[in-house]
Amino acid sequence: MKLLKPLVATVLLALPFVTLAELTERQAKLLAHNCVQCHARAATGAPGMGHAENWKTRDSTGEDKLLRSVIEGLGGMPPLGYCAACTEADLRAMIRTVAGLEGAQ
Numbered sequence: 001m002k003l004l005k006p007l008v009a010t011v012l013l014a015l016p017f018v019t020l021a022e023l024t025e026r027q028a029k030l031l032a033h034n035c036v037q038c039h040a041r042a043a044t045g046a047p048g049m050g051h052a053e054n055w056k057t058r059d060s061t062g063e064d065k066l067l068r069s070v071i072e073g074l075g076g077m078p079p080l081g082y083c084a085a086c087t088e089a090d091l092r093a094m095i096r097t098v099a100g101l102e103g104a105q
């Protein structure tokens, strides 16, 4: 288990555009174990983390709409983005991280 924290941090820090400041350690793990599987792989069809051009039109629909998409699932994304352990607050923080939304609370 000692290895897990550095590993998660390494995975996420390997994505230089990702700001982890807003996430708790638990949320960072949930993100790494769920969302990143798809959102760091273009082949899955998921809008890439840190790829602002992938998010331009999605961002404009607002955080509540993005949250609904994640909760209900959308296209190739399963309901809750596979994260059964995520609360709404977790998902909101993770959505802001994945989509690169700034300053939203």
Ligand code: HEC
Binding pocket: 031, 034, 035, 036, 037, 038, 039, 044, 045, 046, 047, 058, 061, 065, 066, 067, 069, 070, 074, 075, 076, 077, 078, 080, 081, 082, 083, 086, 091, 094, 095, 098, 099
């Ligand atoms: C199995 C792959 C997969 C996983 C796991 C996954 N996503 Fe997605 N996600 C996608 C795909 C594919 C899309 C694009 C869906 C579309 O537009 O058809 C997407 C779209 C989104 C969107 C944009 C929704 C919109 O309304 O445009 C958000 C936000 C998002 N994902 C966040 C997350 C978060 C947060 C997690 C983790 C809790 C997560 N995703 C986990 C594949 C995934």
